[in-house]
Amino acid sequence: MIERPHLSFELAVDLVVCTVRGAAFEVLLVERGVEPYLGRLALPGGFLRAGEDLIDAAVRELAEETGLSGLDPYLEQVRTYAAPDRDPRGRVATVAYLAILPDLPMPTAGTDAAGARWEPVRRGGLGLAFDHDRILADAVEQARRLLENTPLATAFCRTEFTIAELRAVYEAVWGVPLDPRNFHRKATGLPGFVVPTGEMRSPPTGRPAALFRRGPATALYPPLQRPA
Amino acid sequence: MIERPHLSFELAVDLVVCTVRGAAFEVLLVERGVEPYLGRLALPGGFLRAGEDLIDAAVRELAEETGLSGLDPYLEQVRTYAAPDRDPRGRVATVAYLAILPDLPMPTAGTDAAGARWEPVRRGGLGLAFDHDRILADAVEQARRLLENTPLATAFCRTEFTIAELRAVYEAVWGVPLDPRNFHRKATGLPGFVVPTGEMRSPPTGRPAALFRRGPATALYPPLQRPA
DNA sequence: ACAAAAGTGTTCACTATACACCCATGC
DNA sequence: GCATGGGTGTATAGTGAACACTTTTGT
Known part of the structure; x- marks a missing residue:
C-alpha cells in the first residue's frame, strides 16, 4: 500500500424500492431516527462494509429493510451522487439502486421494516431528506424507460x-x-x-x-x- | 462532525472520451506511467479534489487530458464501479463518465495529452488496465442507446x-x-x-x-x- | 339472461423501407 | 459530358390505434 494523499469518502447505497399496489405506483420510505433530518422521510440505505461490492450492499440493505428473505429482486444501479454539501456529516457519496418488487405483504414487527412504509410516487417530490427527492426522480424516470425496453414490468408481478x-x-x-x-x-x-x-x-x-x-x-x- | 466508523474510500472519475474519425468509432486512452499496470493502456481519469462534485472532476480531467480548452463537451455519468479488489492499492470507487467530442486536432506536446491516443473501439475489448474494459463496454453501449433517443450524435460533430x-x-x-x-x-x-x-x-x-x-x-x- | 372481464378480427391511417430519379457541383 | 455525392418522390409493405365482436365465466 503506497501513500494516498487523496480525499477520503464514505460510500453509501440508497435504495429506491418500487412496487405497484392496486393502481398506484409506490416507493418504500423510512422515517429517519437520527440526526441529520431526524423524523424526515428518506430512502432506505446504508454504508458499504468491508469486502462488499455495491450490489452486495444493495441486496443486504433490501433484505434488512423489507424483512423479506429469499426474494429474487430486480436490482439495477441508477447513478451516483457526491455533491460536497449533500451530507452535513462530511463527504459521503451514495450510489442509488432501483429495486422492483411485487406487491407482497411486509413484516411489520421485529425488523427494520417496522419503520418502513409505502408512499405513492407524486410529481413534485415527497419532501425527502438529503437529495433523496432528486434521487427518487432519477430512479423513477429510469424505471419508466426500462419498461419500454426491457421485461422489467414482470418484476412487479408475482411468478x-x-x-x-x-x-x-x-x-x-x-x-x-x-x-x-x-x-x-x-x-x-x-x-x-x-x-x-x-x-x-x-x-x-x-x-x-x-x-x-x-x-x-x-x-x-x-x-x-x-x-x- | 460525529464519529464515522465506516469504511473509507477514495473516489475517482474515469473518462470514456469518444469521437468518430473518418469511419471509425474511437476512444481516448493513456499509457500508464506508474504502478500498478505500468505501461498498460487505461482510461484517463483521476481523483476528486476538495470541494469538487463528480461533474466538476470530470470536466477538469477532460480539459487536462485533451489539452483542449473552451470545449463544451457532452458529459454524462455512466455508472460506478467499486469491487473490493478492483484496485490493488486499496478501496477505490470510480465513477465512469461518457464524454463525446468532435474530431479535433489534439495538442501533442507540453500537456497530459502527450501520452494520450485514440484507439478504435473493438468488440472483445482492448486489454486495458483495471476493470477498464468493462467500463468501456458499458459506456459504449450507453452511447449506442443514446444515439437512438437523444441528439447525442450532434455532439460528435462540429458546430x-x-x-x-x-x-x-x-x-x-x-x-x-x-x-x-x-x-x-x-x-x-x-x-x-x-x-x-x-x-x-x-x-x-x-x-x-x-x-x-x-x-x-x-x-x-x-x-x-x-x-x- | 345478464354483467363483466378475456381475448380475436378488422379497418384505417400512418410509418418505414427500397429504390427510381433529379439536382448541383468539379473536372 | 461524366462522375460524384446531395436531396426528393413514390410505390409497397408493415405497423399501430381504434373498436366491433366473440368467448367464458359468476350470479
Whole structure:
C-alpha cells in the first residue's frame, strides 16, 4: 500500500424500492431516527462494509429493510451522487439502486421494516431528506424507460401473472391508460417477453385469464413505446 | 462532525472520451506511467479534489487530458464501479463518465495529452488496465442507446455539420450502414433535432450539402431505432 | 339472461423501407 | 459530358390505434 494523499469518502447505497399496489405506483420510505433530518422521510440505505461490492450492499440493505428473505429482486444501479454539501456529516457519496418488487405483504414487527412504509410516487417530490427527492426522480424516470425496453414490468408481478396485471403495471408507472386489447396482443407477441403456463385464473367476475411467466428475453424488441 | 466508523474510500472519475474519425468509432486512452499496470493502456481519469462534485472532476480531467480548452463537451455519468479488489492499492470507487467530442486536432506536446491516443473501439475489448474494459463496454453501449433517443450524435460533430456527417456518426457507432436518402429525411424531419443554417458546403466532388446546427430538442421522439 | 372481464378480427391511417430519379457541383 | 455525392418522390409493405365482436365465466 503506497501513500494516498487523496480525499477520503464514505460510500453509501440508497435504495429506491418500487412496487405497484392496486393502481398506484409506490416507493418504500423510512422515517429517519437520527440526526441529520431526524423524523424526515428518506430512502432506505446504508454504508458499504468491508469486502462488499455495491450490489452486495444493495441486496443486504433490501433484505434488512423489507424483512423479506429469499426474494429474487430486480436490482439495477441508477447513478451516483457526491455533491460536497449533500451530507452535513462530511463527504459521503451514495450510489442509488432501483429495486422492483411485487406487491407482497411486509413484516411489520421485529425488523427494520417496522419503520418502513409505502408512499405513492407524486410529481413534485415527497419532501425527502438529503437529495433523496432528486434521487427518487432519477430512479423513477429510469424505471419508466426500462419498461419500454426491457421485461422489467414482470418484476412487479408475482411468478405467475395475467396480462391484465402486467398492463396495470404499465398504466401505474407510466400514469396513462392503455387499450387492453392492443396491449394483450403486443405483450403476448413480443418474442421472449412472457410465456404461457397453460394455467388459468378466474377473476371475481368474467372470463378466466391465462397465466404467464416472464420469458427469457432480456430486452424487448421492438420496444413497447409509451405514448407521447 | 460525529464519529464515522465506516469504511473509507477514495473516489475517482474515469473518462470514456469518444469521437468518430473518418469511419471509425474511437476512444481516448493513456499509457500508464506508474504502478500498478505500468505501461498498460487505461482510461484517463483521476481523483476528486476538495470541494469538487463528480461533474466538476470530470470536466477538469477532460480539459487536462485533451489539452483542449473552451470545449463544451457532452458529459454524462455512466455508472460506478467499486469491487473490493478492483484496485490493488486499496478501496477505490470510480465513477465512469461518457464524454463525446468532435474530431479535433489534439495538442501533442507540453500537456497530459502527450501520452494520450485514440484507439478504435473493438468488440472483445482492448486489454486495458483495471476493470477498464468493462467500463468501456458499458459506456459504449450507453452511447449506442443514446444515439437512438437523444441528439447525442450532434455532439460528435462540429458546430456546423452536414447530414452525411451526422449519418457517418450513426454508422460508425452502431457499426451498420444506413440508407443515405431515408436517413436524410428522418434526421431533418425529427422535431428539434437539427436546424438548417442556410449555408452550404461543397464536398471534393458532388453537389454542395446544406449545413445544420444541433436543434433545441433534448430527446428524439419518435426515436431513431437502430436495426435489429 | 345478464354483467363483466378475456381475448380475436378488422379497418384505417400512418410509418418505414427500397429504390427510381433529379439536382448541383468539379473536372 | 461524366462522375460524384446531395436531396426528393413514390410505390409497397408493415405497423399501430381504434373498436366491433366473440368467448367464458359468476350470479
